[in-house]
Amino acid sequence: xxxMVLLFLTLILVPVAALVHRALxxxxxxxxxxxxxxxxxxxxxxxxxxxxxxVLEEHLPWMPTVDVGxxxxxxxxxxxxxxxxxxxGALVMAYxxxxxxxxxxxxxxxxxxxxxxxxxxxxxMADDLILLFVFWEFTTLCSFFLINRSGxxxxxxxxxxxxxxxxxxxxxxxxxxxxxxxxxxxxISEALQHGIWQEDGVFTSxxxxxxxxxxxxxxxxxxxxxxxxxxxxxxxxxxxYLHAAAMVKAGIYLLxxxxxxxxxxxxxxxxxxxxxxxxxxxxxxxxxxxxxxxEIMAYSTVSQLGFLVTVIGVGTPTALAxxxxxxIAHALFKSSLFMMVGIIEHEAHSRDIRRLNGLQRTMRVSxxxxxxxxxxxxxxxxxxxxxxxEHLLAGLLSADLGAGLTWLITGLxxxxxVGTFAYCGRIVLGVFxxxxxxxxxxxxxxxxxxxxxxxxxxxxxxxxxxxAAAGLVLGFFPQIFDGLxxxxxxxxxPEEYQAHFALWHGFTVDLALSAVIIVVGLIxxxxxxxxxxxxxxxxxxxxxxQVVERLRTGSISFGRRVGDLTRTDMHGLHLTVPxxxxxxxxxxxxxxxxxxxxxxxxHTRPTDWVLIGLLVFFLIGTVITQSRTAAVxxxxxxxxxxxxxxxxxxxxxxxxxQLLVEIxxxxxxxxxxxxxxxxxxxxxxxxxxxSATVAIGFGVMAFIAAFxxxxxxxxxxxxxxxxxxxYDATHATNTVNSILVDFRALDTFGELTVLGVAGFAxxxxxxxxxxxxxxxxxxxxxxxxxxxYNAEDNTxxxxxxxxxxxxxIILLSLVLLVRGHYESGGGFIAALVAGGFFALRYLVxxxxxxxxxxxxYAMVIVGxxxxxxxxxxxxxxxxxxxxxxxxxxxxPWGGEYAFTTALIFDLGIYLAVIGAVLVALDRLGQAQRYxxxxxxxxxxxxxxxxxxxxxxxxxxxxxxxxxxxxDPTVDEDETSIQEVRNR
Numbered sequence: 001x002x003x004m005v006l007l008f009l010t011l012i013l014v015p016v017a018a019l020v021h022r023a024l025x026x027x028x029x030x031x032x033x034x035x036x037x038x039x040x041x042x043x044x045x046x047x048x049x050x051x052x053x054x055v056l057e058e059h060l061p062w063m064p065t066v067d068v069g070x071x072x073x074x075x076x077x078x079x080x081x082x083x084x085x086x087x088x089g090a091l092v093m094a095y096x097x098x099x100x101x102x103x104x105x106x107x108x109x110x111x112x113x114x115x116x117x118x119x120x121x122x123x124x125m126a127d128d129l130i131l132l133f134v135f136w137e138f139t140t141l142c143s144f145f146l147i148n149r150s151g152x153x154x155x156x157x158x159x160x161x162x163x164x165x166x167x168x169x170x171x172x173x174x175x176x177x178x179x180x181x182x183x184x185x186x187x188i189s190e191a192l193q194h195g196i197w198q199e200d201g202v203f204t205s206x207x208x209x210x211x212x213x214x215x216x217x218x219x220x221x222x223x224x225x226x227x228x229x230x231x232x233x234x235x236x237x238x239x240x241y242l243h244a245a246a247m248v249k250a251g252i253y254l255l256x257x258x259x260x261x262x263x264x265x266x267x268x269x270x271x272x273x274x275x276x277x278x279x280x281x282x283x284x285x286x287x288x289x290x291x292x293x294x295e296i297m298a299y300s301t302v303s304q305l306g307f308l309v310t311v312i313g314v315g316t317p318t319a320l321a322x323x324x325x326x327x328i329a330h331a332l333f334k335s336s337l338f339m340m341v342g343i344i345e346h347e348a349h350s351r352d353i354r355r356l357n358g359l360q361r362t363m364r365v366s367x368x369x370x371x372x373x374x375x376x377x378x379x380x381x382x383x384x385x386x387x388x389x390e391h392l393l394a395g396l397l398s399a400d401l402g403a404g405l406t407w408l409i410t411g412l413x414x415x416x417x418v419g420t421f422a423y424c425g426r427i428v429l430g431v432f433x434x435x436x437x438x439x440x441x442x443x444x445x446x447x448x449x450x451x452x453x454x455x456x457x458x459x460x461x462x463x464x465x466x467x468a469a470a471g472l473v474l475g476f477f478p479q480i481f482d483g484l485x486x487x488x489x490x491x492x493x494p495e496e497y498q499a500h501f502a503l504w505h506g507f508t509v510d511l512a513l514s515a516v517i518i519v520v521g522l523i524x525x526x527x528x529x530x531x532x533x534x535x536x537x538x539x540x541x542x543x544x545x546q547v548v549e550r551l552r553t554g555s556i557s558f559g560r561r562v563g564d565l566t567r568t569d570m571h572g573l574h575l576t577v578p579x580x581x582x583x584x585x586x587x588x589x590x591x592x593x594x595x596x597x598x599x600x601x602x603h604t605r606p607t608d609w610v611l612i613g614l615l616v617f618f619l620i621g622t623v624i625t626q627s628r629t630a631a632v633x634x635x636x637x638x639x640x641x642x643x644x645x646x647x648x649x650x651x652x653x654x655x656x657x658q659l660l661v662e663i664x665x666x667x668x669x670x671x672x673x674x675x676x677x678x679x680x681x682x683x684x685x686x687x688x689x690x691s692a693t694v695a696i697g698f699g700v701m702a703f704i705a706a707f708x709x710x711x712x713x714x715x716x717x718x719x720x721x722x723x724x725x726x727y728d729a730t731h732a733t734n735t736v737n738s739i740l741v742d743f744r745a746l747d748t749f750g751e752l753t754v755l756g757v758a759g760f761a762x763x764x765x766x767x768x769x770x771x772x773x774x775x776x777x778x779x780x781x782x783x784x785x786x787x788x789y790n791a792e793d794n795t796x797x798x799x800x801x802x803x804x805x806x807x808x809i810i811l812l813s814l815v816l817l818v819r820g821h822y823e824s825g826g827g828f829i830a831a832l833v834a835g836g837f838f839a840l841r842y843l844v845x846x847x848x849x850x851x852x853x854x855x856x857y858a859m860v861i862v863g864x865x866x867x868x869x870x871x872x873x874x875x876x877x878x879x880x881x882x883x884x885x886x887x888x889x890x891x892p893w894g895g896e897y898a899f900t901t902a903l904i905f906d907l908g909i910y911l912a913v914i915g916a917v918l919v920a921l922d923r924l925g926q927a928q929r930y931x932x933x934x935x936x937x938x939x940x941x942x943x944x945x946x947x948x949x950x951x952x953x954x955x956x957x958x959x960x961x962x963x964x965x966x967d968p969t970v971d972e973d974e975t976s977i978q979e980v981r982n983r
Contacts, residue, residue: 029097040086051483073127076487081124088245095463116142168217175210219251226544229298236342244335256492272313280306284419317497319395321489329388336373339464348453353430367432378424384471393510421521636666652824660832667839731898741902745882759916827909835917864912871904
């Protein structure tokens with residue numbers, strides 16, 4: 001298996017798990033655990049070769065012209081993090097299968113968690129700066145959605161987390177762009193070898209600050225540490241993965257990856273060491289303040305990350321090797337502890353250590369697991385945490401910063417480690433024992449009865465037991481990591497390094513410091529009641545969360561105030577600034593026209609003046625009419641004139657598009673008219689005069705500018721190239737269509753995605769409470785006596801025509817789709833023709849129930865976008881995404897048909913456009929559903945019950961025989977008008 005295949009399999013696992021979830025429900029976690037374990041096992045053979053210095057590299061072109069591709073590179077550093085992502089992910093998935101109740105909706109949970117695995121795997125293997133940034137931001141989005149789905153209290157913490165981490169993402173984006181411009185490459189391995197890092201100190205310092213900003217926001221370093229405890233609203237499995245192997249480890253990985261070029265850079269070392277020590281100290285202090293074990297765990301992660309950042313800031317090979325081994329140890333004990341927090345909360349129904357005293361009587365196995373993991377985190381031999389903590393101290397002592405400063409840094413780190421020991425004892429003794437230090441109960445706070453708590457089943461605590469047991473066993477054999485950590489440290493350092501890990505190194509300074517930590521920590525644990533009384537619960541009059549929330553709400557308030565300065569329903573004010581701009585463009589156009597080229601006569605024909613006359617007629621009629629129906633007809637007539645103009649000029653594709661858009665626009669406007677009064681409201685004469693003057697003035701300016709500039713230059717070089725080379729390059733004779741689906745397919749795919757998003761926006765808008773106004777029944781009565789009011793009578797002739805035309809419309813749509821590569825047509829035009837079919841189907845139907853769609857049109861949009869994206873992957877056979885591939889297919893009657901994958905891309909456009917049209921038609925064409933209070937008023941004035949049942953709603957018919965439906969869930973007698981409006 002290759003690294004590219006591994007990344008692809010982590011992505012494929014997402015839809016597969018979604019399908020498996022339909023059959024297994026929450027037990028999908030077991031399936032995901034087995035799959036991730038298999039992927040992790042497949043990477044194990046790479047350890048030996050990578051430890052020997054080999055690097056696995058693969059490259060798949062994406063946008064070759066700008067040197068962007070899917071470049072993957074796996075060295076020792078990447079492999080360490082990849083193993084954690086896969087194996088810790090497998091444990092969390094297995095744990096999730098029993099953490100959530102069978103009734104809990106978990107489909108989206110597994111999707112986002114497995115996408116998290118994919119994003120982290122891609123990030124640690126990426127050897128392209130653009131790809132690194134994409135995966136970096138993907139992890140941010142995954143964490144946001146996982147936190148946000150966690151209940152009613154989750155949205156605010158999720159938003160704060162997103163704002164902080166995305167701010168760091170902007171810093172990384174800036175750094176990535178600066179590196180690409182300065183080094184001339186997007187490959188990370190090549191960029192880090194460039195000489196500019198030594199030649200340009202300013203550039204190096206600026207990039208260092210930007211990388212630090214990105215890493216600090218992601219790894220919760222001071223002053224951005226607040227988001228991590230704030231995100232504890234997420235369930236225990238999310239927290240376990242986020243803390244042990246995913247989100248917070250992404251920042252550590254970024255610092256280690258860029259460490260070789262910043263070693264010795266003053267601002268890099270200063271920021272990492274100072275902020276890392278502050279984070280380690282305040283994390284330990286805040287953990288000692290809290291009583292919620294999940295909060296304690298969160299702040300302990302903050303503190304442990306501070307250790308890692310400080311050691312990375314020291315930057316010596318010894319320190320970088322220590323940081324790497326501590327990343328492994330931290331992942332083991334922290335994943336186990338967070339899973340145990342979930343088990344305790346699940347079985348004892350509390351996380352407060354003031355109420356959880358004495359759980360050892362009912363949850364002995366859970367107590368043992370928690371003790372093992374806490375002992376490892378506290379740095380007590382013979383566990384893995386002791387080995388990594390001892391090497392952290394050795395790494396700090398290896399700093400080349402002078403004896404005084406080195407010992408100051410190490411002393412502060414020892415103080416933070418003492419705090420780690422103290423809060424580990426606080427967790428174990430506060431939750432599982434009834435120990436009364438200093439002669440009285442610890443944490444007096446109405447202890448809960450423990451009779452209801454019971455031990456979790458084996459399948460629940462096994463995923464937490466495994467990493468804790470691994471930390472115990474590996475503490476005796478840490479040398480197993482020598483080769484892998486050596487390769488990782490060498491990748492993070494400008495020089496080669498050989499690590500040697502052992503449980504016993506003899507009597508050393510770092511061993512003495514470890515002993516000091518244990519002794520002082522034991523004293524604090526023994527006198528923890530007195531220590532707890534000395535620790536202030538509040539240090540500042542505000543919290544970090546309050547600061548971020550005030551910044552967030554303040555920025556929203558500021559934006560609203562700025563918007564209020566220009567927010568108005570008066571069109572004139574909206575046109576003021578664009579009008580001034582248009583005047584400037586008009587003047588500039590007239591001044592530059594003579595220099596563009598000589599005016600070529602003969603472009604204006606007599607038919608142009610005829611069309612202009614018709615256009616003026618329709619536009620004047622649209623402006624002066626008071627009838628909304630007439631306005632729609634006249635505006636549509638103006639559109640048809642423009643379409644005819646395109647046809648006369650030879651722009652067949654553009655003309656067909658304009659014509660079909662006008663047809664569908666008129667249909668949609670007719671559907672909208674049912675919700676509006678028949679006539680426009682009256683306006684003052686002054687406003688009419690001013691508006692007419694402004695409109696005519698701008699119209700005259702636009703006409704003069706167009707006339708002055710049109711025809712002053714010949715064919716552009718780009719246009720000539722397309723005309724000369726399109727057939728040779730794509731076998732297409734329709735140059736316009738070929739540009740859209742061949743040469744600029746990526747642009748078209750972006751527009752296709754935007755169209756799909758617009759379709760969903762329309763769906764959301766028409767589903768909203770604002771799509772039905774409370775005066776709609778009365779407004780509809782304004783159409784009584786007009787043809788638009790009686791659907792049964794006014795569609796007889798059209799229904800007859802439609803029944804004959806429908807097959808030909810569909811056939812024409814398919815013909816236009818297939819021939820678009822060679823003649824006028826294409827996916828967009830073909831979809832508009834098909835949209836015309838659906839529009840006619842709606843117009844000829846006597847009621848909404850007769851034409852209601854039997855399929856999910858929203859999925860048609862998704863299918864179109866997915867088709868366009870999927871066919872782009874086939875282009876990799878030719879070297880890049882969305883590059884079309886052509887095959888000559890023999891025809892039975894002779895000759896060949898040049899089939900190209902661009903036709904499949906056109907099919908994606910076809911589906912997406914049809915889906916967007918159906919969204920508007922179906923939602924606008926539905927019968928209105930009105931609350932009973934409004935209906936009662938309407939019925940008294942206009943209608944009588946027909947007594948006919950339609951599904952769950954009563955059907956009423958008014959004198960105009962227009963059906964409308966009533967929501968039966970709304971009580972006629974008790975619902976007030978104000979309540980209706982609130983709905």
